Amino acid sequence: MTMQEPTFFILTALVRTPLHGYGIIKAVEELSGGRVMLKAGTLYAALDRLAADGLIVVDREEAVSGRLRRYYVLSDEGRAVLETAVERLQSNAQVAATRLREAFGFIGGVQHV
Amino acid sequence: MSELERSYRRLLLAYPAFYRRERGLEMLTTLLDAAEPGQVRPSYGEAAHLLVMGLRFRFVPPTWIGKVAAGLVTIWAAVVLSGAGALAVWAVDDPQTPELATLSDSLAGRQPTFAYDDEAASLLDMGYAHQTAGNFQSYAEEGWEGVLPAPMGRHRIYERVPAAPAVLAEARERLTGAGWQTGPLSRGGINSQAGPDGPNGVLWAHRDGMLLRVSAYDDQTGLTVSAYPVEPAGVLAAALAAFAVGGIAVWQAMTWLAHRAARTPPPTRRLVLLLGLPALIACGVNTLDNVLSMVPNPHTAGVLLAADFMYPLGNQIANPLAAGVIASSLIACGYLVNRAGRLAVA
Numbered sequence: 001m002t003m004q005e006p007t008f009f010i011l012t013a014l015v016r017t018p019l020h021g022y023g024i025i026k027a028v029e030e031l032s033g034g035r036v037m038l039k040a041g042t043l044y045a046a047l048d049r050l051a052a053d054g055l056i057v058v059d060r061e062e063a064v065s066g067r068l069r070r071y072y073v074l075s076d077e078g079r080a081v082l083e084t085a086v087e088r089l090q091s092n093a094q095v096a097a098t099r100l101r102e103a104f105g106f107i108g109g110v111q112h113v
Numbered sequence: 114m115s116e117l118e119r120s121y122r123r124l125l126l127a128y129p130a131f132y133r134r135e136r137g138l139e140m141l142t143t144l145l146d147a148a149e150p151g152q153v154r155p156s157y158g159e160a161a162h163l164l165v166m167g168l169r170f171r172f173v174p175p176t177w178i179g180k181v182a183a184g185l186v187t188i189w190a191a192v193v194l195s196g197a198g199a200l201a202v203w204a205v206d207d208p209q210t211p212e213l214a215t216l217s218d219s220l221a222g223r224q225p226t227f228a229y230d231d232e233a234a235s236l237l238d239m240g241y242a243h244q245t246a247g248n249f250q251s252y253a254e255e256g257w258e259g260v261l262p263a264p265m266g267r268h269r270i271y272e273r274v275p276a277a278p279a280v281l282a283e284a285r286e287r288l289t290g291a292g293w294q295t296g297p298l299s300r301g302g303i304n305s306q307a308g309p310d311g312p313n314g315v316l317w318a319h320r321d322g323m324l325l326r327v328s329a330y331d332d333q334t335g336l337t338v339s340a341y342p343v344e345p346a347g348v349l350a351a352a353l354a355a356f357a358v359g360g361i362a363v364w365q366a367m368t369w370l371a372h373r374a375a376r377t378p379p380p381t382r383r384l385v386l387l388l389g390l391p392a393l394i395a396c397g398v399n400t401l402d403n404v405l406s407m408v409p410n411p412h413t414a415g416v417l418l419a420a421d422f423m424y425p426l427g428n429q430i431a432n433p434l435a436a437g438v439i440a441s442s443l444i445a446c447g448y449l450v451n452r453a454g455r456l457a458v459a
Contacts, residue, residue: 021143039159040143041166044136049175052376067145068138 003085009036010046011055011074011082018059018071021047047072055081116153118145124160127167131369170372171365178386179371182393186367189396189439191360192403196240196426198355199348203236203423206345208263211323217269217338220284220327225269226335239265240423241431244409253414255326256299257317262324262341264420271336277329278314280336284327285316293320301328319343348419370443370450377453385446392442399435403428 006028013019013027025038050056055078059071074082121144125137155163174183210230218224231246233239243264274280282298289295296317314329324341374385403425409415429436
């Protein structure tokens with residue numbers, strides 16, 4: 001199963017770092033270099049699915065003055081799923097890079113820092 | 114409460130109540146956290162997105178299994194409820210079998226050999242059973258294009274009537290003269306007792322909400338006179354309305370159940386599916402039975418009567434097995450999902 005980009009970044013954001021809703025939105029935006037901007041509706045639909053599948057768990061809740069912040073964190077199962085996804089992306093990237101290098105001798109326009 | 118918070122709260126109403134209880138405050142907090150400083154109302158894009166996502170929770174069950182399950186249960190329930198809509202119109206209209214004796218004996222010119230009424234325990238029973246009596250199997254071939262009968266007839270049988278065709282023709286003239294709307298003298302269908310080569314054997318007439326059918330025996334030595342009330346108007350409209358309203362309500366309830374089931378741990382989900390399977394099979398089979406039995410056999414000249422729209426509900430009363438399986442199976446699923454929900458909260 002291929003993982004969609006928002007899901008990938010939500011899981012990445014929650015590695016060892018319990019975050020609440022807005023924290024996840026900000027972290028995902030930052031981690032993706034501004035490409036993935038989550039809306040609240042999309043975020044919570046994703047959190048529902050990830051929680052139901054046991055990939056994330058609620059770390060703690062903060063209920064202060066009529067507000068509720070739930071902090072989520074990656075579960076062991078979530079970590080395994082994310083690791084699989086990372087390996088897959090790495091191997092995909094490697095395959096593509098190898099083909100490009102074979103064809104052109106270098107990857108055009110990509111600067112290695 | 115700020116203007117912005119009020120707007121978000123209103124938009125969150127698009128989500129179903131069970132979801133708002135679980136997530137409402139949390140989402141509101143996130144929305145307010147994410148708001149720009151000094152923002153007084155949600156952007157149009159944000160508002161539209163919340164509405165769409167909320168309605169999706171109400172109307173789109175998660176996973177294809179959830180969609181199939183919701184579809185099967187909804188179509189079954191909507192068809193059965195259409196029967197309830199039809200029953201409501203029948204019950205309000207409450208047609209009564211008309212008195213027949215004086216008119217009938219005068220048309221036949223004698224006393225009947227015997228008389229009987231169609232017996233049905235209830236309106237639903239009539240809707241369920243009338244087709245099996247086969248009274249209207251040749252209806253479309255009897256030349257009558259006026260109002261349709263309610264299948265709650267009163268019948269008088271006259272045996273050994275010489276020259277029955279002449280009596281029939283004379284009856285038509287007398288009825289027409291008395292202000293009845295009369296149909297043509299018809300030979301009746303191939304299923305009728307008159308036979309395809311026999312003389313005319315059937316006549317329909319209508320006056321003041323009473324339908325009269327006079328038919329001659331195949332050997333032309335007897336008459337049957339039957340009276341029916343006219344069927345109520347608006348039964349089809351009520352059945353369709355109940356189908357639509359009930360269907361939307363049940364679809365929402367099933368979407369809710371599917372969402373709840375999707376939130377339970379995988380072992381519970383598998384058990385819910387296992388327990389729900391008999392209900393889904395029963396829904397599919399019973400819906401087929403309801404629809405196919407309701408529509409007259411296309412190989413006969415039967416027509417769809419208003420009474421037939423009660424069949425799907427009458428069928429549940431007469432054969433409660435399917436409804437019993439569906440109800441107990443769904444209750445078990447609801448119990449499992451509910452229990453798992455409580456455990457998750459604890």
